[in-house]
Amino acid sequence: xxxxxxxxxxxxxxxxxxxxVPLPDAVHRRYLxxxxxxxxxxxxxxxxxxxxxxxxxxxxFAFAPLVGTxxxxxxxxxxxxxxxxxxxxxxxxxxxxxxxxGKGSGADALVITGTCERWSTLFVEPGSVTVRETPDxxxxxxxxxxxxxxxxxxxxxxxxxxxxxxxxxxxxATLTHDGRHAGRGGTGAVLGxxxxxxxxxxxxxxxxxxxxxxLDALRRDLKQRSLxxxxxxxxxxxxxxxxxxxxxxxxxxxxxxSRGQDARAESLSAEGLFEGERVERATCRDxxxxxxxxxxxxxxxxxxxxxxxxxxxxxxxxxxxxDTVLRASQMCDELGMDTISTGGTYAFAAECxxxxxxxxxxxxxxxxxxxxxVLPKIARREDEGALLALGSRALxxxxxxxxxxxxxxxxxxxxxxxxxxxLQTLGLGLAVGARGADHNKSGAYDLDxxxxxxxxGLDAKRVAAMIELENQAAVLDxxxxxKFVRRALTDVYGDGAQMLTALTGETFTSDDLRAAGEAxxxxxxxxxxxxxxxxxxxxxxxxxxxxxxxxxGAHAAPAxxxxxxxxxxxFSAARAEYYRQRGWSLEGRWQPDPDLLATLRQAG
Amino acid sequence: xxxxxxxxRSDEPRPxxxxxxxxxxxxxxLGAETPLETPEQCRAALVRLGLCDGARPAVILELYGGLRxxxxxxxxxxxxxxxxxxxxxxRTACPKVQRLLPPPHELEGHYRFSLNGxxxxxxxxxxxxxxxxxxxxxxxxxx
Numbered sequence: 027x028x029x030x031x032x033x034x035x036x037x038x039x040x041x042x043x044x045x046x047v048p049l050p051d052a053v054h055r056r057y058l059x060x061x062x063x064x065x066x067x068x069x070x071x072x073x074x075x076x077x078x079x080x081x082x083x084x085x086x087f088a089f090a091p092l093v094g095t096x097x098x099x100x101x102x103x104x105x106x107x108x109x110x111x112x113x114x115x116x117x118x119x120x121x122x123x124x125x126x127x128g129k130g131s132g133a134d135a136l137v138i139t140g141t142c143e144r145w146s147t148l149f150v151e152p153g154s155v156t157v158r159e160t161p162d163x164x165x166x167x168x169x170x171x172x173x174x175x176x177x178x179x180x181x182x183x184x185x186x187x188x189x190x191x192x193x194x195x196x197x198x199a200t201l202t203h204d205g206r207h208a209g210r211g212g213t214g215a216v217l218g219x220x221x222x223x224x225x226x227x228x229x230x231x232x233x234x235x236x237x238x239x240x241l242d243a244l245r246r247d248l249k250q251r252s253l254x255x256x257x258x259x260x261x262x263x264x265x266x267x268x269x270x271x272x273x274x275x276x277x278x279x280x281x282x283x284s285r286g287q288d289a290r291a292e293s294l295s296a297e298g299l300f301e302g303e304r305v306e307r308a309t310c311r312d313x314x315x316x317x318x319x320x321x322x323x324x325x326x327x328x329x330x331x332x333x334x335x336x337x338x339x340x341x342x343x344x345x346x347x348x349d350t351v352l353r354a355s356q357m358c359d360e361l362g363m364d365t366i367s368t369g370g371t372y373a374f375a376a377e378c379x380x381x382x383x384x385x386x387x388x389x390x391x392x393x394x395x396x397x398x399x400v401l402p403k404i405a406r407r408e409d410e411g412a413l414l415a416l417g418s419r420a421l422x423x424x425x426x427x428x429x430x431x432x433x434x435x436x437x438x439x440x441x442x443x444x445x446x447x448x449l450q451t452l453g454l455g456l457a458v459g460a461r462g463a464d465h466n467k468s469g470a471y472d473l474d475x476x477x478x479x480x481x482x483g484l485d486a487k488r489v490a491a492m493i494e495l496e497n498q499a500a501v502l503d504x505x506x507x508x509k510f511v512r513r514a515l516t517d518v519y520g521d522g523a524q525m526l527t528a529l530t531g532e533t534f535t536s537d538d539l540r541a542a543g544e545a546x547x548x549x550x551x552x553x554x555x556x557x558x559x560x561x562x563x564x565x566x567x568x569x570x571x572x573x574x575x576x577x578x579g580a581h582a583a584p585a586x587x588x589x590x591x592x593x594x595x596x597f598s599a600a601r602a603e604y605y606r607q608r609g610w611s612l613e614g615r616w617q618p619d620p621d622l623l624a625t626l627r628q629a630g
Numbered sequence: 631x632x633x634x635x636x637x638x639r640s641d642e643p644r645p646x647x648x649x650x651x652x653x654x655x656x657x658x659x660l661g662a663e664t665p666l667e668t669p670e671q672c673r674a675a676l677v678r679l680g681l682c683d684g685a686r687p688a689v690i691l692e693l694y695g696g697l698r699x700x701x702x703x704x705x706x707x708x709x710x711x712x713x714x715x716x717x718x719x720x721r722t723a724c725p726k727v728q729r730l731l732p733p734p735h736e737l738e739g740h741y742r743f744s745l746n747g748x749x750x751x752x753x754x755x756x757x758x759x760x761x762x763x764x765x766x767x768x769x770x771x772x773x
Contacts, residue, residue, distance in 0.1 A: 255740040258730055258768065262696035265773035271694040274765055275744050297698050333773035443773065471771050475742050477751040513739060513770055 027051040028236040029091040029529040030059070034067065035133045037155055039148060039220045040081065040140035044155035049134055055532070058504035058539075059090025061117045062546040063135060064106030065553060068115070070626045071137050074556045078108035078212075079195060079219035081141040087120075087225070089129035090506040091529055094232060097245050098252045099508035101125050101312035108557060109211035110219075111197040111367065111417050112438035115460045115553045116211030117467075119503060120186065122310040124203040127184035130229035142221040145193075147175060149183070152229045163223045164193055167360040168202035171224055179226070187224035188214040189362020191405040195219060196415045198367035198440075199405075202359070205318075205330065206310065209364045211439060211461060236531025244525055248514065252314045256513030260317035261307075265333035266296035268443070269341075276589065277448040279441070280341045281391055282373035283434045283569060286445040286589040290346040294336050299348070305331070310508075317510055321352060329356045337443035338369030343376065343391060350394035354401060361405035367417060368404065370440025372397065374418040374433045383427050386410045431568040437462035446570050447589025449474040450484045451492055454600050458564045458614075460550035466509060469495040484596040486603035493607055497543025504546060519543075547608065551616040561614045564601060566592070653702030656724060669707035682709040682719045687760040691716050694767050700726045713743050714754030716764055742769050 036045040049063075057066050064086045071084040085107045092100040103125035109116035128136065132152040142157060145164050149156040163171045172185035185203065192199035192214030199214030200207040208214075217225070235241045259267050272278040273291035280288045292298055299305060299321060306328065309316040320328040329352040339358070340351040358365045376391045378384035387410060388396030403411025413421060418440055422433035434441045439462025446453030455468030465471065470492045474481040479488050498518045502509050505522050515521045519536035526534040551559075572591030584590055605614040657666060660675040669690065677684040686709035693701050701724040708723075710716035714734030721728050732740065734754040744750045744765040745758075758764065 255730070255732060257770070258740070259695055259770045262699070262730075267695040267768065268771060268773045271765065271767040272771075274692065274694070275747050275750070297694065297704075300699055466772070469772065472769075475750050475769070475771055477742065477753060481750060482748075509772055510770070512772075 027054055027530045027532055029095075029233045029526075030054055031129075031132060031134050031231070031233060033133060034135035034137060035150065035155065036071070037136060037138045037148065037150070038140040039138055039142050039146070039157055039222055042155065042157040044150075046133075051532075054091065054134075054530075055538070056542065056545055057549065058501065058526075058542050058546075059093070059134065060088055060102070060104040060504040060506040061106065061119075061500060062504035062542060062549070063090065064088030064104040065115065065117060065546065065549045066626075067135055067137055068106050068108070069549065069553050069556070071139070072108070075558055076108065078110045078113065078216060081220070082139055083108060083216060083219070085138045085213070085216045085220070086135060087128055087138075088135040089125055089133075090504060091233075091526060092505045092507060093125050093129045095235065095241060095245070095525075095529060096312050097241075097507070097525060098248045099310070099313050099315065099511045100506055101310055102506045102508060103128055104503060104506070105201060105208040105213050107211075107213060107216045109197070109439070109461070110195070110215045111212045111419075112462045114437050114462065114557055114559060114563075115550050116213060117461060117503070117550070118201075118208035118210055118213050119466075119506075120201060120203055120208040121206040121508070122204045124184045124186050124227060125506075126311060127229060128227040129233075130231050131227045132229055132231040136225075136227075138217075138220065138222070138225070140220060145221050145223050147224045147226060148222055149179070149226045150229075151227065152231050160223055163187075165190060168200075168224075168362050169205065169360075172203070175224060175226055180228070183226040183228045185224050185226045188218050189360060189405065190402075191215075191362040192218035193223070194405060194407050194415075196363060196405060196407065197417050198364040198371075200362045200364055202362060204310075205308075205359070207359070207364075210366065210464065211364075214362050235529045237528045240528035241525070244528060248511070248521075249314055251514040252511055254514060257315045257510060260315050260510045263296040263300060264317050264319035264331055266299070266319065266331045266336055268333040269336060270295040270297055272443070273341075275448065277445040278341050279337060279434075279443055279445045281344045282342065282377045282432060283441065283445060283589075284377075284432075286448055288341060288346070291341065293346045294340045294348055294351060296331065299331065313508070315508075315510055323352075329353070330359065332365075334443050335365040338366045339397065342369050342373045342443075343397060345392055345394045345397065347394050350398065354394075354397055357398065357401045361401060363401075363405060366442055367440045368401070368414075370434055371414050371416075371418045371421060372400070374429075375414055375421065377432055378425055378429055381429075383425055383429055386413065389414070433567055434569065435463060436566060437563050439463045444471055445589050446566060447482075447584075447591060449481055450590075450592050451479060451481070451488055453566055453570060453592055454484060454489075454597065454604065455492055455496065457566050457597075458601060458604055460547070460554055467496065467499055467503075468492075469499045469509070482590045484592060484600050486600050489600055489603045489607055493604065496547065497540065500546040501539050501543045504542065544608075548616050548618070551608075551610065551614075552618055555615060564614060566597075571597070651698075651702075651704035656702040659723065672707045673709055676708055676719065676723060679723075681722050682715075684709055686711045686715070687758050687762065689716060689758050689760065689762045689764055691720060692763055692765045693720075694765070696730050696768075697727055697766060700724070700730055702726070710758055712754065712758060713751070713756045713764060716758065717754065717766070740769055742767055742771075
């Protein structure tokens with residue numbers, strides 16, 4: 027098959043030894059690349075119930091067929107591991123040059139295990155894998171560490187690194203490359219557990235396409251479509267454009283999801299920033315859309331503007347001062363912490379303090395200075411930061427007293443900036459997600475806001491459409507193409523099949539890609555089952571459910587700004603239908619084919 | 631650490647509900663000498679310009695994101711019988727939005743509409759009633 031190298035590197039960070047392991051074409055045909063390949067490799071290279079921070083725990087960087095083709099938004103890699111936050115699958119995406127250079131190093135994936143004796147950096151290039159001790163990089167933020175590596179060993183290295191939070195094994199520590207993050211689930215802690223501060227890749231080993239002229243035509247066509255109305259929001263305001271309209275329709279999570287709306291939301295809006303301030307646009311490598319927006323402060327310094335950052339460190343915490351929220355966002359980037367989990371855990375703790383269940387200085391709703399003070403302590407697990415570094419699930423378990431009911435997470439992964447009360451299909455999608463509360467893997471907000479379903483209700487009829495969105499997301503994460511290009515595509519499966527056919531020289535059809543989306547979800551399920559998954563994990567905290575009525579009759583509509591509750595019976599019925607349509611058992615378990623299990627057991 | 635505190639919008643005179651943030655350019659287009667202090671005055675100006683039919687329901691169009699930035703207003707009171715008609719009024723009153731806002735029959739997939747903050751529709755033929763607030767937002771809500 028063209029477009030791929032046909033092998034991956036199995037690297038022991040402790041010894042620096044690397045082994046080239048053949049990768050059959052059949053794996054790419056079935057699971058494509060990216061998330062699909064990464065999950066397959068993780069299953070192959072790991073066992074049951076293992077410690078995600080142990081030396082034997084694999085960290086997989088999986089590239090994909092479309093990486094390196096310069097197709098718009100294709101410069102991404104999947105970073106797959108077991109999450110120290112959830113103890114379940116963590117399939118993250120990492121954007122920009124690292125993906126292209128990583129594939130250019132000559133492998134379809136890097137599988138890293140082992141632990142270094144001293145803090146080190148792993149270097150991978152064609153024909154060479156080297157571990158160099160770099161203890162002087164400890165304490166630096168990720169971008170600083172990358173700059174030192176490039177200055178010392180060459181600007182042509184693309185570097186992914188961890189910040190202080192990863193060094194201290196904070197379970198929601200990030201991996202960072204070029205200002206972008208494999209942000210959720212603690213990938214940074216996994217790399218840090220190997221005493222690797224960074225991974226550097228370089229190389230120009232290209233996989234030449236089978237039909238270059240067809241691929242060129244597809245590339246030009248996608249480029250043109252990527253500049254049309256389907257991507258306008260991302261090109262104009264970026265993701266922060268969500269905030270004000272979400273507030274208007276009552277789905278902006280506010281004060282630990284107790285509300286979906288606040289009169290002060292304008293102060294954090296993209297519109298306000300764009301009207302009065304200087305904002306720059308930036309792009310990932312191989313991207314025409316340029317969703318990244320950076321606010322330029324009075325001192326010339328820049329801060330990324332991302333919806334999830336601003337919601338998680340702003341509305342979720344009742345903090346409405348823009349400068350404070352942007353500074354908190356910047357600090358999380360520097361320290362290497364997932365903003366959603368940081369904000370979600372802080373919000374939970376603030377509510378516990380408010381309810382008298384916890385005493386934590388400087389942790390209160392609306393306390394911007396308190397937030398900025400505690401962030402470095404979380405990264406270093408110091409003082410009150412040590413408790414917040416546990417994440418909301420572990421903290422709730424420690425506090426008890428019913429606090430689990432308002433710890434807003436699924437499987438330990440804190441909820442993103444979409445209130446399930448007003449997007450109830452997404453609520454189901456977050457609950458059943460293999461990774462936990464991940465809106466990107468679900469995409470069900472598209473259905474809730476399509477006009478074709480009642481977003482304040484849930485029923486079994488909409489499950490098929492919800493599954494379709496999940497499968498499409500998995501295919502995009504495995505081709506790889508960014509989900510922000512989704513509306514520029516005519517059909518994810520059909521367009522993807524055309525691209526793969528032109529690249530690989532093998533015929534891919536829409537049905538092949540649809541089947542891949544389904545198969546990838548089965549693999550994710552299998553990994554989680556091996557790590558002890560149980561059906562009771564596929565739920566939302568009780569805060570999101572409608573309280574049981576006292577004797578029947580219609581439930582009272584919530585007050586303005588207060589979100590709707592999900593009907594627990596409707597949720598259970600829809601979840602059962604989800605398992606059925608996925609081909610899983612009543613308990614949500616998947617029985618894999620013996621041939622697949624045999625393939626996963628084969629030694630490389 | 632000292633944080634600057636941008637002047638709160640609550641310090642500014644509060645505009646009439648439904649007539650927020652009209653830019654100088656839009657005011658000029660509606661008539662520099664025309665009083666535009668109330669939604670009714672704004673609608674009357676649009677009727678005088680022939681941009682909408684005064685017999686249609688009186689509604690308010692709320693704008694977000696790129697549309698707001700290009701239109702030069704946060705909301706626009708107007709007369710329209712359907713969502714599509716309201717958007718066409720916007721396109722002609724604020725020509726700068728035309729690049730972002732296709733004609734109603736070409737809108738498929740790119741925008742969503744919420745009536746009064748609750749129901750959501752993608753149908754430009756959806757009927758409007760007097761008093762409705764029509765919220766227009768991008769169909770791309772991923773973030």
